[in-house]
Amino acid sequence: MATRIKAVKCPQCGSEKHEQLDEKRYRCLNCGTEFFLDDDDINVNVNHHYDFQSSNFLNNDLSTGIKLAIGAVVVPLIVVFVIAIFLTTSSSGSSSDSSSSTTVRDLYTLVSPMNNKGKPCVFYLVERNFNTNYSSTGSKYVNGYYMGFRDAITGKVLKEQLFMSEDDADKQSISPSSDTELSYLKQAKHWYLVLAGRFVYEVNPATLTITDVSQSFFKGKQAMNTGIASIKFIYPADGEGFKVENNIAESYYYFPATNRLYTEEAFNYARQLSPSQLNGEVRDTLYWQLISKSPNNNTDRKGLLRLWNIHAKYHLGDPQDFVFYDWFYGTFSSDRGGRFVSATPMTGWFVGFNGQFIYQDAHYALIYFNPSLASDARSMFRLYDKTGKILWTQVLDRFSEVVGGERVGNVIWIIGKRNRRNTYDDMHAYGFDISTGKWEKGAELSTEYTIE
Template sequence: MPKHIKALKCPQCGSTRATLIREDHYRCDSCSTEFFLDSDDITIHHKHETVPDNSNPFSFIQSQFSAHPKRSLLIAGGASFAFFLLVIIGNLTSSRSMDRVAERIAASQGGYGYTGTLKERMSYDLEPIELFASAAGRPVVVVCGSAYQMNTSSKNAQGFVRLYDGETKKVLKDIQLPDLKGSVDVTGLRQFGDGSVYLILNKKHLYRIDPSTLDMKEIHGEDYKVAEFSEGFATVEFVYRDNGDGLKVMTNLGKSFVYYPIPNKLYGEKMAYKGYLEKLPAPKVGTHFTFSRQTTDYEDQQIQLVRYRTLEQVGYPYDEPDFGWQKDYGGSGIFTDASPYRKVFVLPYTAERSRLQGYEDFTPGAYYFSPAVLHEAADRVLISFKPTAASDATRILRCLDAQTGKVLWSYSDEEDHFAYTLKTTRFSGGYVVASSSEAWVLTNDGKLKEGTDFHKVVEGED
């Protein structure tokens, strides 16, 4: 049969430009469609394959959309809906989290000055918590530190003091310290015999907290009617707790003193011991509790809980007696085992400095290891100790009748909550006992009511 000459056209795009790839098989130079010819030159079969255009990253998507338009529209619509749903949920979650942080750090009267619209997350540098009792008999937890917006330098941190009710966790006062920038270090907190609460920060800033109103005011050298302090404080810290309600002060002129604010008594740093020997104007007999110590003279002697009485007056210099079996050599001046000595529980000059009036072993026969007196009062005394010498022994809290020594209750648990207990205050419902960041409420009958990490409360995590 004769063949007829016809123009060779691509069945896909109609282009007449084609390349022979094998007998009767061609590839369109325009759209890359492959096709071949039947022997009768009538039927043209074609196979269309699109070569990806690497210069266009959306070429594959475009080809898929062209080949399957309905399915592509459904997939694209579903993906868009899922994306916008995730964005909405993420924004709601982030907004609620930031709002919660903002509410936590928003100041009440005299606070940071932040408002409820604050969205910036905060970073905190927090110091170990402190405790004291308000004039109303409530337990107050003191959290000191500095706060700054996240992703900014800690050099921009602003100091603050926040007071919480130790039982209810309610914020009682939120106090901004505009003069304290950067880090804040708690030098100490002490509640003096007249109820006044003193707080020292950065070993330089002395504050007094009113136990009735909980207002806090910085005390400067000129606030005291002492000429030596007129130039201000270079450094200030508390005297040892065993020595009463006093302050160790170095003035800006480099002079060092020991000062007792309640009686307004000032001593040179090296002459403060004279205050322990001075006659008190209106002394009273006070009863206290302490543990004796083991000495190198008699290392095998048992530690005792001692109840003792001293002549004292609120706020005046004081020297707590040191009990423990030791050798008293008297006036021989030769400190050797060969010289005459007496075995005594308290040295004579110690008894004189502390104005000691009498003492006794309060719990004869009891064993104590690593003990501490946590709180004392006319009716009760709270102590902490390990029952054995084992390093892993669980610490026990024990409340005793301060008159009879009867055990009112004891508490310990497997978690050993009180292994590092440092501070205690008492209120009508029991005791609040605190470590560096946590505080626990113990009821009057020795039940652990709850524990709170106040650092997490400040940071908005609790």
């Protein structure tokens, strides 16, 4: 008869959950026991030899999931770790390379073109910071104030020296970037540099030397035995000299061309001496003066310029009173010492703003001005001969500052600066050929660069 079982239970665990392998064979889903039914006696026969574990399906799936999860976490970590090692290696390599280089930042306090034995050079004073990749105690560079000379064409440093370290300046409460002036005194035939209102240096571009003359200036002058408390150039109209104060607050005027030291009273008296009272220490002088005035009474903007030739008697190397032009009345008049001779207009009035002299000698006058007040008004350079004739005019992109100039051979050199809003200022040397007006762009005075 046919086999009919309503409920087949596992003979091993008693579970009714099973799967039918064929017509008479079954497998328990709980413990994996295989068994079959015999039709004749309805016996349950158990096969104890099996290779099945019901929980392994779940365990295998779970193991696979865990492995995948672990892999998803571990593999990226391994990748990140490898990349980190690579970057660290690269960084250490690059830092070892960069440790041999130093970024230098220069803040120019003063620049001026000069003549180095027929070659143009630039004298400069900078506040310098060395940005190194190692501690300042181990640095071979010293932050501070440096001065020196550069080739105006190539930019090569010709000579340089440290004036004062940043630490020493702080200790002495000295700021070389303030109360610092440079001037060429024609009677003495020397460049002089006043630093921080306390030191005087003689600058010699021919020998590329910068010499401290603060003490030798006053050698043998008892009034200055207490030392210099302050020193500065006097106004050019008062002569070629210095106003100096000693350490007991006494003021004097010193003129290096004659090596004379004047008290305040003696200085004012000497300025008013007539040529006949100067004991032959006088000569005729002719020089140019650029006069400016407002175009009308409704503005104080001085937008009109005019060149004049001044003839006067010059007291050699001593006090002067060369304020001949009356700005209120717009006329020339004789000074108190009677040294004014005449003033001759060399040009008519012409439109020009921010006018200044760049260079003048007995034959030429080079001036600089802007043609309008517009923010983008360009910079104009104009050369005149001794008769007031315009030889040439050159127009360049607007400069924010022009310094100079110095004639070297047939070229007049200046320093032109342009302010940059989002980066470092642009500062270069420029040379103008006197004969043709053709200009050349010389060396850049960089404010940031790298050294090894």
